[in-house]
Amino acid sequence: MSDSQSSFDVVVVGGGMVGAAFAAAIADLGLSIAVIESRxxxxxxxxxxxxxxxxxxxxASQRILERLEVWERIRELGISPYRQMRVWNAVGGGHIHFDSQDLGEADLGHIVENRAIQLALWEALESADAIHLLCPASITDIEMQASGARLILTDGRSIEARLLVGADGRDSLVRALAGIETEGWDYDQRAIVANARPAEWHQETAWQRFLPTGPLALLPLADGRCSIVWSADDARAAELMAMDEDAFSVALTEASEARLGRLSLDGPRASIPLRLQHAKTYVRPGLALIGDAAHAIHPLAGQGVNLGFLDAAELAAALDLGLARGRDIAGLWTIRHYERARRGDNQMMLGAMDLLKRLFGSDQPALSSLRGLGLKVADQLTPLKRRFMEHALGLGADSPPLARR
Ligand SMILES: Cc1cc2nc3c(=O)[nH]c(=O)nc-3n(C[C@H](O)[C@H](O)[C@H](O)COP(=O)(O)OP(=O)(O)OC[C@H]3O[C@@H](n4cnc5c(N)ncnc54)[C@H](O)[C@@H]3O)c2cc1C
Known part of the structure; x- marks a missing residue:
């Protein structure tokens, strides 16, 4: 493909995990594709x-990545299976335990570094003939026309797209330039991310404790360490970030109730502001939003990119269907299939995580005993737990073709 090509069937802005997965998923549909990525x-x-x-x-994400033929590369770069999940409540008691063995599965999922997924997908894009990578590159403006979109790049070049796909993350410029509004709110919480070494073995279990100031998750890594995602109200997060290593390790051990013995901070910490955000529409004629550009969710159940990969798979399936029926790939007849397939599911997950965040984030006595009781009952209701695990594993029948067994 020539470097001077300036007109494509599909232009994806944002070659992060979701944008790259989408481009890889449509690489064999006979379309010309460009991916614009700033980093x-x-x-x-x-x-x-x-x-x-x-x-x-x-x-479901694993299956999508397997079908895109990048899972082996991700495995080579490093994955850590988790086989069980234990969730418990700091105020009001109650706990729930999920075990992959109850479903006859080897694990409940894998902990993987973002950069490993990103690199494996990027390498796949580099080897795909139909994909033209523009990187580093960014956009400054978009003009929507009847024939598609015209994108102006920061270096002054202009690119034509029959279909423009915004996969440029939570602060999507594509979404803003297209004038698509969002609904949602800031959580006034930050997620502190770090790695820690526990004194005891993590048992290949994902641990999550709900504290009134926000949930703490300990995710098991293959080398025995845990990756920490500690969501805390802004004031508490600032205190935690200001602590020296020893004080942070003590606070972390206390917050985890020392379930894994002493936790020692291993390396730096970072903190990320949390927000719930949902685009009011995912599609316009000639335009679709996927991944965090369409929805941002509280990380308490680790769903963000999992939802994004399902978006990528459904939009790819919608284009495949549109082409098979001889329809315009950028027309609403084609891309509405994607929005219909994904919006309800994403809305449900955003709502469920928001409810959990609020329910477990309150220290009102009535609510604390209610959620303690809720966890105890849910732990004993095998069919409910099974449904939850099946959903978490993406074993439902309504998955896009790329995510099916
Ligand atoms: C603390 C934390 C923990 C999380 N844990 C989990 C988890 O366990 N499981 C899970 O599923 N999700 C999790 N998530 C969510 C997950 O990180 C996001 O859902 C995911 O990164 C979204 O991917 P994306 O490709 O849509 O967007 P991004 O990862 O934001 O990628 C967007 C890409 O677009 C590029 N870009 C942006 N603007 C432009 C532009 N103008 N021009 C060109 N390129 C541009 C960026 O460089 C980037 O590469 C977590 C999030 C947080 C904050």
Missing amino acids: EPLRTWPAGEIDLRVLALSR
Whole structure:
């Protein structure tokens, strides 16, 4: 493909995990595709170093990445299975335990570094003939026309797209330039991410304790360490970030009720502001939003990119269907299939996580005993637990083709 090409069937703005997965998923549909990404992915990192940004990947995401033929590369770069999940409540008691064995599955999912997924997908894009990578590159403006979108790049170039896909994350410029509004709110919480070494073995279990100031998750890594995602109200997060290493380790051990013995901070910390956000529409003629550009969710159940990969798979399926029926790939007849398939599911997950955040974030006595009781009852209701695990594993029948067994 020539470097001077300036007109494409599909232009994806944002080659992060979701945008790259989408481009890889449509690489064989006979379309010309460009991906505009502002940052080159990291190619190497020191052995044994674990990044601060890791994800809990569902089985549905794993299947999508397998079908895109990048899972082996991700496995080579490093994955950590988790086989059980234990969730408990700091105020009001109650706990719930999920075990992959109850479903006859080897694990409930995998903990993977963001950069490993990003690199594996990027390498797949580099080897796909139909994909033209513009990186580092960014956009400054978009003009929507009847024939598609015209994008102006920061270096002055202009690119035509029959279909423009915004996969440029939570602060999406594509969404803003297209004038698509969002609904949602700031949580006034920050997620502190770090790695820690527990005194005891983590048992390949994802641990989550709900504190009134926000949930603390300990995600098991293959080398015995845990990746920490500690969501806390802004004031508490500022205190935690200001602590020295020892004080932070003590606070972390206390917050985890020392379930894994003493936790020792291992390396730096970072904190990320949390927000619930949902685009009022995912599609317009000639335009679709996917991943965090369409929805941002509280990380308490580790769902963000899992939802984003399902978006990518559904939009790819919608284009495939549109092409098979001889329809315009950028027309609403084609891309509305994607919005219909994903919006309800995303809305439900955003709502459920928001409810959990509020329910467990309150220290009102009535609510604390109610949620303690709720956890105890849910732990004993095998069919309910099974449904929950099946959903978390993405074993439902209504998955997009790329995510099916
Ligand atoms: C603390 C924390 C923990 C989380 N844990 C989990 C978890 O366990 N499981 C899970 O599923 N999700 C988790 N998430 C959510 C997950 O990180 C996001 O859902 C995911 O990163 C979204 O991917 P994306 O590709 O849509 O967007 P992003 O990852 O934001 O990628 C957007 C890409 O677009 C590029 N870009 C942006 N603007 C432009 C532009 N103008 N031009 C060109 N390129 C541009 C950026 O460089 C970037 O590469 C977590 C989030 C947080 C904050």
